[in-house]
Amino acid sequence: MIREETIKRLLKFRDDRDWRQFHTPKDLAISLSLEAAELLEVFQWSGADMERSEKLDKVREELADVLSYCLLMADVCGLDADEILNAKITRNEEKYSVEKAKGRSEKYTEL
Numbered sequence: 001m002i003r004e005e006t007i008k009r010l011l012k013f014r015d016d017r018d019w020r021q022f023h024t025p026k027d028l029a030i031s032l033s034l035e036a037a038e039l040l041e042v043f044q045w046s047g048a049d050m051e052r053s054e055k056l057d058k059v060r061e062e063l064a065d066v067l068s069y070c071l072l073m074a075d076v077c078g079l080d081a082d083e084i085l086n087a088k089i090t091r092n093e094e095k096y097s098v099e100k101a102k103g104r105s106e107k108y109t110e111l
Contacts, residue, residue: 007071007081014072028073035065 014020039062042055074081095108104111 002067002071002081007075010068010071011075020076023072023076025073025077028069028076032066032069032073035062035069038062039066 014023039059042058042062046055071081073079074084096111100111101108
């Protein structure tokens with residue numbers, strides 16, 4: 001769980017450095033994509049049998065970057081991260097009912 005105090009700490013870090021002026025939705029989306037690619041890079045050439053414990057420190061670092069940019073994007077766009085995530089889960093529950101989707105990987109249009 002990401003606590004409200006953690007989000008406030010992230011925003012304070014940004015604001016203390018006067019970086020909000022650089023945090024446009026476009027630039028945050030680019031940064032988010034780049035950090036997600038760095039997370040993906042951890043698994044490049046690892047094969048299906050890779051133990052994530054081998055690279056857990058790197059996963060932790062890159063995932064923190066991704067989460068940070070997600071929260072910064074939500075703030076700049078005036079969105080409540082908890083609210084939008086719950087709304088998305090609700091939509092996914094409708095698309096992927098347990099009865100149809102349990103144990104299956106197909107897209108909802110194929111269930």
